Amino acid sequence: MTSKLTTSNRAGWAFALPGFGLIALFIVIPFFFAFYLSLTNQRLISPNPTEFVGLKNYDNLLSIGVLTIEPERDDSGAIVRDDNGVPEYPRVRGFTRNNPDYPQFDGMREWFRWQSGDTAKVVVASDVVFWKSLWNTVKFVIVVAPVQAGLALCLALLINQRLRGINVYRAIYFMPVVVSIVVVSLLWRFLYSPDNGLLNNMLHGLSFGLFEPHDWLGNPDTALGSIMAMSIWQAVGFHMVIWLAGLQTISPSLYEAASIEGASKWQTFRYVTWPGLRNTAVLVLIVITMQAFALFAQIDVMTNGGPLDSTTTLVFQTVERGYGKQDISGGATISVILFLLVLSISLIQRFLTRER
Amino acid sequence: MATISADNHGLRLVVRYVVLTLIAVIFIFPLLFMVMSSLKPSDQLLRDTASLRAFLPVGDIGFANYADAFSRAPVALFVFNSVLVTGVTVLLSLFLCSLAAFSFTFLNWKGRDLLLGIVIATLIVPFETIAIPLLLLVSKLPWIGLDGLQFGWLNTYRVQIIPWIADGLTVFLFVQYFKDLPRELIEAARVEGASWWQIYRRIVMPLAGPVLATAAILKFLVMYNQYLWPLIVVQQESYRPVMVGLQYFFQLDTAWGEIMAYLTIITVPVLAFYLIMQRAFISSIASTGVKG
Numbered sequence: 001m002t003s004k005l006t007t008s009n010r011a012g013w014a015f016a017l018p019g020f021g022l023i024a025l026f027i028v029i030p031f032f033f034a035f036y037l038s039l040t041n042q043r044l045i046s047p048n049p050t051e052f053v054g055l056k057n058y059d060n061l062l063s064i065g066v067l068t069i070e071p072e073r074d075d076s077g078a079i080v081r082d083d084n085g086v087p088e089y090p091r092v093r094g095f096t097r098n099n100p101d102y103p104q105f106d107g108m109r110e111w112f113r114w115q116s117g118d119t120a121k122v123v124v125a126s127d128v129v130f131w132k133s134l135w136n137t138v139k140f141v142i143v144v145a146p147v148q149a150g151l152a153l154c155l156a157l158l159i160n161q162r163l164r165g166i167n168v169y170r171a172i173y174f175m176p177v178v179v180s181i182v183v184v185s186l187l188w189r190f191l192y193s194p195d196n197g198l199l200n201n202m203l204h205g206l207s208f209g210l211f212e213p214h215d216w217l218g219n220p221d222t223a224l225g226s227i228m229a230m231s232i233w234q235a236v237g238f239h240m241v242i243w244l245a246g247l248q249t250i251s252p253s254l255y256e257a258a259s260i261e262g263a264s265k266w267q268t269f270r271y272v273t274w275p276g277l278r279n280t281a282v283l284v285l286i287v288i289t290m291q292a293f294a295l296f297a298q299i300d301v302m303t304n305g306g307p308l309d310s311t312t313t314l315v316f317q318t319v320e321r322g323y324g325k326q327d328i329s330g331g332a333t334i335s336v337i338l339f340l341l342v343l344s345i346s347l348i349q350r351f352l353t354r355e356r
Numbered sequence: 357m358a359t360i361s362a363d364n365h366g367l368r369l370v371v372r373y374v375v376l377t378l379i380a381v382i383f384i385f386p387l388l389f390m391v392m393s394s395l396k397p398s399d400q401l402l403r404d405t406a407s408l409r410a411f412l413p414v415g416d417i418g419f420a421n422y423a424d425a426f427s428r429a430p431v432a433l434f435v436f437n438s439v440l441v442t443g444v445t446v447l448l449s450l451f452l453c454s455l456a457a458f459s460f461t462f463l464n465w466k467g468r469d470l471l472l473g474i475v476i477a478t479l480i481v482p483f484e485t486i487a488i489p490l491l492l493l494v495s496k497l498p499w500i501g502l503d504g505l506q507f508g509w510l511n512t513y514r515v516q517i518i519p520w521i522a523d524g525l526t527v528f529l530f531v532q533y534f535k536d537l538p539r540e541l542i543e544a545a546r547v548e549g550a551s552w553w554q555i556y557r558r559i560v561m562p563l564a565g566p567v568l569a570t571a572a573i574l575k576f577l578v579m580y581n582q583y584l585w586p587l588i589v590v591q592q593e594s595y596r597p598v599m600v601g602l603q604y605f606f607q608l609d610t611a612w613g614e615i616m617a618y619l620t621i622i623t624v625p626v627l628a629f630y631l632i633m634q635r636a637f638i639s640s641i642a643s644t645g646v647k648g
Contacts, residue, residue: 005543005546005547006462006463006464006542006543006546007463007464007465008463008464008465008552009465009466011459011463011465011552012459012463012464012465012466012468013459013465013467014459015455015456015458015459015463015552015556016455016456016459016460016465016468016471017456018452018455018456018522019452019453019455019456019457019521019522019527020456020471020474020475020522022452022518022519022521022522023474023475023478023522023523023524023527024474026490026493026518026519026520026522027478027481027486027523027524028474028478029493030486030489030490030493031478031481031485031486031489033486033489033492033493034485034486034488034489037488037489037492042492044491044492044495155379158375158376158379161372163369163372163373163376166376167634169376169377169379169380170638171631171634171638172380172383172384173379173380173383174637174638174641175383175384175387175627175630176383176387177641178577178626178627178630178637179387179623179626179627180580180581180583180599180622180623181581181583182581182583182599182602183390183599183619183622183623184386186602186615186619187386187387187389187390187619188386190612191386191389196402196405196406197405198389198405198410201405201406201407233382233383237383238641241638241641241642242641242642242644244642245642245643290480290482293482293484294482294483294484296484296583296584297583297584300583300584300587301602315484315584318484318485318487318488319487319488319584319587319588322487322488322491323488323491323587323588328488328489328491328492331488332488332489335484335485335486335487335488335489336485338482338484338485339481339482339485342480342482342485343480346480
């Protein structure tokens with residue numbers, strides 16, 4: 001229903017324009033600008049004019065291939081093995097440096113390899129660090145999204161009971177959310193520290209001295225996991241509160257009906273609580289996924305992407321290239337890939353959780 | 357029978373509180389450790405991590421770390437910068453976003469639905485994906501200041517403020533809230549000849565207390581905890597906010613006592629503010645969750 005009373009093009013535009021203009025200038029334009037920049041060789045400061053390079057940036061980042069390498073053989077044709085019986089292979093460089101037989105692998109480096117019979121399969125990529133950052137980001141999202149959502153739901157169910165003083169507990173569980181992730185990262189760097197770290201000392205004490213001190217952030221096997229644990233600790237209260245808001249929209253009469261019917265606790269959760277949380281679940285998952293893909297400050301403060309690139313992430317790489325190396329187009333290309341990832345994951349989540 | 361069930365009830369209650377308290381300890385211990393450590397000399401701080409003394413104000417307690425932190429880094433300047441940037445951004449954001457949302461909700465005008473659609477669409481664009489193009493953009497933007505026309509916004513307060521004033525979520529929160537206000541109120545005021553500005557100022561804003569608190573708290577948290585953006589657009593120390601100022605403490609030797617003092621200085625005021633306004637903080641986070 002449009003009323004004459006409320007129709008006014010002039011006032012409408014005048015009121016909306018300052019806010020909308022800022023959004024357009026500082027969010028919408030940079031967003032499209034990223035797509036454009038990813039097709040150029042733009043640098044932050046450069047004496048040369050910017051050139052249009054087509055999909056070259058994407059090609060540089062995404063080129064990947066599998067190289068099959070036969071083991072070295074001696075003159076009789078037997079496989080050369082080292083002292084442990086492992087076959088020896090020619091160096092990957094021989095295939096990727098100016099080898100006319102393998103033009104598609106030129107300039108690539110080894111990412112990882114596996115053994116298939118006596119031949120080795122080597123995954124080579126032109127930008128190994130990018131692939132590592134993509135893989136780390138995906139690992140982070142795959143672990144953190146379900147674990148954090150699940151723990152947050154458990155906390156919400158725990159807090160959603162009638163108990164004296166329950167608000168105090170709710171306030172405490174939420175507390176890390178208002179603390180900057182930078183502060184939290186620095187504190188946890190200390191907790192994880194190999195010498196004098198609180199975590200090592202605690203585990204040492206609890207295991208009666210059996211536990212040997214471990215360099216949590218300095219070891220490529222545990223660095224990303226340690227950052228995951230800390231990130232969950234910091235943000236789980238945020239999602240607990242969103243779950244709580246969802247829980248409170250479920251009508252108490254449904255619970256009364258369930259208890260009259262003699263439903264067990266699990267049945268009540270399965271048939272009353274969970275169906276009532278459907279929309280909240282979608283929202284929590286999408287929000288966590290978006291936050292997890294944006295992983296940056298923890299890495300910057302705690303590990304700088306190391307050790308051995310085991311904690312580098314897509315956002316860390318955009319900043320390192322776009323700002324650190326002033327390679328704006330390289331950073332923008334990773335940004336575009338990141339955005340397409342976030343978008344497709346949100347769409348998939350929406351699709352999987354759609355109303356049937 | 358009755359006594360057994362009463363005992364059972366009592367026992368279960370105790371178990372519940374024990375579980376709740378253990379979880380609370382997990383959330384509280386790093387923060388407690390931070391505050392306690394800030395009071396100890398660095399060598400004692402490191403020694404104390406071997407026992408529960410790490411969480412107690414024992415031994416050589418004092419404020420020496422605070423004095424040292426202030427003399428090592430321009431702490432007061434960093435705090436001032438953060439408070440200035442945060443305060444100005446929150447105020448301008450409340451004003452301009454509520455104004456836009458007012459227009460989107462109560463006025464009919466050509467292009468309204470398209471513009472609102474664009475605003476909502478920005479919700480799925482994480483800031484991290486536009487940071488680099490935005491960096492290039494602000495490095496070229498013009499500005500008319502006291503010394504005439506200049507280009508480039510790097511190393512200023514405005515580069516930390518202006519891009520953060522308006523955002524999709526804040527506008528959206530106001531729109532959601534305004535939708536539930538009675539339209540008759542606005543139409544009646546129009547009939548009486550009130551201008552749109554008067555309606556915004558005298559009718560709608562006085563009713564907008566809860567959503568103003570929500571939007572202010574969310575913006576406050578984002579702005580005060582800002583890290584990535586100032587890191588890439590502010591190299592000059594004189595404009596740096598608190599989170600980026602932290603780098604100062606890693607330059608020569610890592611003095612953990614001073615670091616803990618600095619962390620306490622920049623965190624405890626926010627925590628205190630949160631504990632006082634606890635309900636408002638939690639309900640503002642919850643209200644971001646009720647979106648359609």
